[in-house]
Amino acid sequence: MTEQRFNPLAADARWQQAWDDAATFTADRFPARPPAYVLEMFPYPSGRIHMGHVRNYTMGDVIARQKAMSGHAVLHPMGWDAFGMPAENAAMEKGVHPGGWTRANIAAMRSQLKRLGLAIDWSRELATCEPDYYGHEQALFLDLMAAGLVTRKEAAVNWDPVDMTVLANEQVIDGRGWRSGALVERRKLSQWFLKITDFADDLLSGLSTLDQWPDKVKLMQENWIGKSQGLEFTFRFPASDDGIAVFTTRPDTLFGASFVAVAPDHPLAEQISANAPELAAFIADCRASGTAQAELDTAEKLGFDTGLSVEHPLNPSWHLPVWVVNYVLMDYGTGAIFGCPAHDQRDLDFARKYSLPVVRVIADGEVNDAHFSGEEAFTGAGSLVNSHFLNGMSIEHAKVAVIAKAEAEGWGHGKTVWRLRDWGVSRQRYWGTPIPVIHCGTCGVVPVPKAELPVILPEDVTFDVPGNPLDRHPTWKHVPCPTCGAPARRETDTLDTFVDSSWYFLRFASQPKDAPFNRADIARWLPVGQYIGGVEHAILHLLYARFWTRALAHIGLIDVREPFAALFTQGMVTHETYSREQGEGAADSYFLPEEVTRTGQGATLKSDGQPVTVGRVIKMSKSKKNVVDPDGIIDQYGADAVRWFMLSDSPPERDLAWSEAGIEGCWRFVQRLWRIGTAPRGQSGADGAIDRAVAKAIAGVTADIEALAFNKAVAKIHSLANALEKAPPSASRDAATRAIILLTAPMLPHLAEQIWSSWGESSLIADADWPVADPALLVEDEVTIALQVMGKLRDTIIVAKGCSKDALEALALANDKVQRQLDGATPKRVIVVPDRLVNIVL
């Protein structure tokens, strides 16, 4: 006896239990099958699942389930990116321990995720905050250190005064900390760095092999790595071997040089300032001015003439003045440049302000005199003028010629400079992976012996004062030196949490107790076949993960170099906002969707019945209160309706607007499929139209899922449902019913299992074979031909497929509507595209 309506609450629980009991989603179940590694970016355990997670994990789940049904061994794991600042903030605000807070959040979010019915191998669940994860990370860190890929250096770093920690360049956005939003300060500290720059070239060239990554992401990484090729050379002081090294991407403009400029932080500037108080003051001013966007935009080009001069390398009697300027950065190139005002806007602004010479050396054909006028630098294409042996050359030729001359004469060399910096990984925080080194007064920096790993975070810490609790811990940091045994000090910095997420996909694939992973498992599963996550990780996480994979391959631990063969960046889940003005000066007040009743174009507040303003559809955020909690929705509609909503309508890479009407529609479709699936079966007779519709749907849905075009797959399933319901009973219709349930099984797994079992099937539909379309049925025997006159559609006719050109032309010319358009005229030309159209040109 089947029920009239699908009851998701009962079905969800029943089938989730059944999958658990049968260990359906265990990756090791089918060792002989070809592997498929499907991975979504693991979540930070903030406390509750949000709709963005639901969308992300639903997409991955559909792929994982479809892969399993089509004969793959599927690895589809889940874990927790569990270290990070929010846990410490919670500790400071609420007095809870970061570990307790994090683990409670994990438990809550795990049970929320389980309610979605995800096909996840929970036996491989991991959390980065547990010693059995971060201990292996410490071992890998020591391996990289032994290979020379970890360095410790004194460096000017980005200091976040609110989070009281150092940030990587990648984590500073518009001069502010990516998490705290605080204005970042420059500080000099001794820090641990991972030498990502050793792999700059490889990370860049590797992008071209990633043909299943979005172009946008590859482009962003390319820009971030920022390769520049040019010339590095030295301007000598007259009658001296010393000089100032500069880097330029425009060696062709060397004859247009009018000054040499060094950064305020340049050693030369610091050296001179020792005896020049005015310069010292100028340098102090430069450092004080912020790096925020607004300040940079309006900052005036300022300089200080050192009074020194240097020789031009191509003409030693030509001397150039040396300035300290505020717009040259110490941490790019050599921290010094030559100014060529005619062809660089910044140099031109500067030269005009201080009345330095401006000489044209590139001309676009019309103007070529040496005196450069105007306030706009010429940066376009052209050929060289006023440049001696370079005259007449193109810019590209001149670049090559100057570099060749410099190398031949020994005063400079071609060089590649990268925007990418080494990755500073020290964080002055508690809730992270302890860096496994010990500082000894006599032995220096000593790695913790591997036998003593993991270096476990102490639990007894306090958060009553700002700063790093590890540093304040009474005993933890005091240890004997592993080498000499003398009293020594543990490193109290922890690793950037992006290190944790740089190799978790390896640990998912392989979880030996005594090693981070083993080689054979990695070889079987990696690279990840499909990786899915938000585009906000386009640079940070995805670049670091590519780097770690390369670094681990470099030291011989694994054999893959690119971790993610295919990447998909999904859009956000959005919702309209509901607000009211609170009068002058006060911020608007916002209302939760559940507090509001939607009425046609407007909306009213449930509590007082008065209207509220319906605002734009924007990303769900707590501050605008336009959030919908997945738990409440699942309670109301069940997991399958929510999953269907996540896949419907919007292309997965674009934003998806959540709406009450939308989820209602999905709920109705789930019930409709239930009626289709539970309708009486056991009919006989064939129905060719339905057979063809099924074949088309199978082929289309399969292709759409493989292309992650879930919205199109959903549309095709709707079409099949429409055809199915209109068809009279037949064996073909029975077969179509079976096919549509199989096709929806990855998307609506609970409903599919329920219907499947109602048919008396003893196995799970999750283990069933994915349907295959009969190729013979995919070939149409009739086609619709468009009849056009002068490119405009006048009629359509149905003919047998493969109808000859002549026959089509004759049919078209004989057509009533075509005749009426021709009105007796003789066609000038007739274009016939077989099986498509006839176009008559007058």
Next chain:
RNA sequence: GCCCCCGUGGUGGAACUGGUAGACGCGCCGCACUCAAAAUGCGGUUCCGCAAGGAGUGCCCGUUCGAUUCGGGCCGGGGGCACCA
């Protein structure tokens, strides 16, 4: 400033390598069932027009028998990078 992406009905979006624009969903309108409502089913829904017909994929121009698709120029929206030499 530099680089990249996107503009299609009331709405989310379909449309393979140039070949019947608007699939499919949401919403809306009408009808049936019902005492009534919900649920469900049937029909309609780009615009103008009673119709024949005409217009139409942000705007302008071009290539073509034929352009949402290709090229050029604008307008609008979004994203990335940035005193990077």
